[in-house]
Amino acid sequence: MIDQVRRDGFLVIDDVESHEDVSSALIEFGRMMPQYDGNLTYEVKAQLGFDDRAYSKSRNEIRAHTEAPGWNPPPKYLALWCRVQARGEGGETCLADVRAYLKGFEPPVVERLRSHDIAWGGTNTSGTGSAGVVAPMLTTDESGDEVLRFSYNLLTSGEYDPELGRQVPVERLPWGQFGFDLAHQVHEHFREAAHRISIPKNAVLVWDNHRLAHARTPYTDARRHLIRYWLAGA
Numbered sequence: 508m509i510d511q512v513r514r515d516g517f518l519v520i521d522d523v524e525s526h527e528d529v530s531s532a533l534i535e536f537g538r539m540m541p542q543y544d545g546n547l548t549y550e551v552k553a554q555l556g557f558d559d560r561a562y563s564k565s566r567n568e569i570r571a572h573t574e575a576p577g578w579n580p581p582p583k584y585l586a587l588w589c590r591v592q593a594r595g596e597g598g599e600t601c602l603a604d605v606r607a608y609l610k611g612f613e614p615p616v617v618e619r620l621r622s623h624d625i626a627w628g629g630t631n632t633s634g635t636g637s638a639g640v641v642a643p644m645l646t647t648d649e650s651g652d653e654v655l656r657f658s659y660n661l662l663t664s665g666e667y668d669p670e671l672g673r674q675v676p677v678e679r680l681p682w683g684q685f686g687f688d689l690a691h692q693v694h695e696h697f698r699e700a701a702h703r704i705s706i707p708k709n710a711v712l713v714w715d716n717h718r719l720a721h722a723r724t725p726y727t728d729a730r731r732h733l734i735r736y737w738l739a740g741a
C-alpha cells in the first residue's frame with residue numbers, strides 16, 4: 508500500500524470497520540501522532556458556532572493546505588476514515604501534488620520558495636502541540652525527504668481558520684502580494700487538477716502530506732463525519 512502512495516500520492520482503502528482496523532491498515536505509514544488537542548483521533552464533523560469560518564468543523568469550503576505546517580516535521584501522512592458520507596452535493600476531499608506544481612515554476616521562483624522564511628504558527632492547546640516553525644514553503648530534511656508547507660488561508664488572511672470573506676491589507680499578510688498571488692494560483696490549480704474524492708463510508712483516504720495539499724468542497728449534510736489521523740511515516 509505504501510508503494511501505491513509513493514507512486515500516486517494517495518490511496519483509498521475500503522471496508523475498514525473499526526478503529527482497530529484503521530490502526531492495522533495504517534501500520535506501514537508509521538506511528539500515530541497526537542494532533543492539535545493532544546488526541547490521536549480528530550473528529551471532522553460540523554459543530555455549532557463555526558458557520559462563519561473556513562474550518563474543518565464547519566460545512567464550509569476549505570481551500571488548499573497541508574496539515575500542521577507549524578510542526579517540525581509535519582505529519583508525513585494524513586488519513587481520513589469515513590463514518591458518514593455526505594448526502595447530496597459537496598463534501599469532497601480534494602488532493603493535488605502542489606510540491607510538483609511549485610517545483611515546475613521558473614527556477615528563480617522555485618529558489619524563492621526554497622529560501623524565503625515564513626512563520627507557520629503552531630497550536631499548543633494541550634501542551635503536546637508545537638510552538639510553530641519558521642521555514643520556507645519547500646524544504647529538504649536530513650534524510651533527503653522534500654517537505655511542502657502550504658496554507659491558502661494563512662497566505663491570504665494571516666490565519667489558518669479565518670472568518671469567511673475576511674479582507675486583510677496585503678502588507679499584513681505573511682508573504683505580502685507574492686504569497687497572496689501564489690495562493691490564488693494554487694487554488695486555480697486545484698480547481699483544474701485536483702482529485703475530488705467523496706470518501707465512501709468505512710473507507711480510509713491516505714495521502715502524503717509532504718507532497719500533496721488537500722482542500723474540501725462545501726456541503727450541506729450535517730451528518731457528514733470523518734475521523735482524521737496523523738502518521739509520522741516509516
Ligand SMILES: O=C(O)CCC(=O)C(=O)O
Pocket residue numbers: 551563569574598599600601721722723733735
Ligand atoms: O473535511 C475534509 O474533507 C477535510 C478537512 C481537513 O482539512 C482536515 O481534516 O484536515
Ligand SMILES: [Fe+2]
Pocket residue numbers: 572573574721
Ligand atoms: Fe486539513
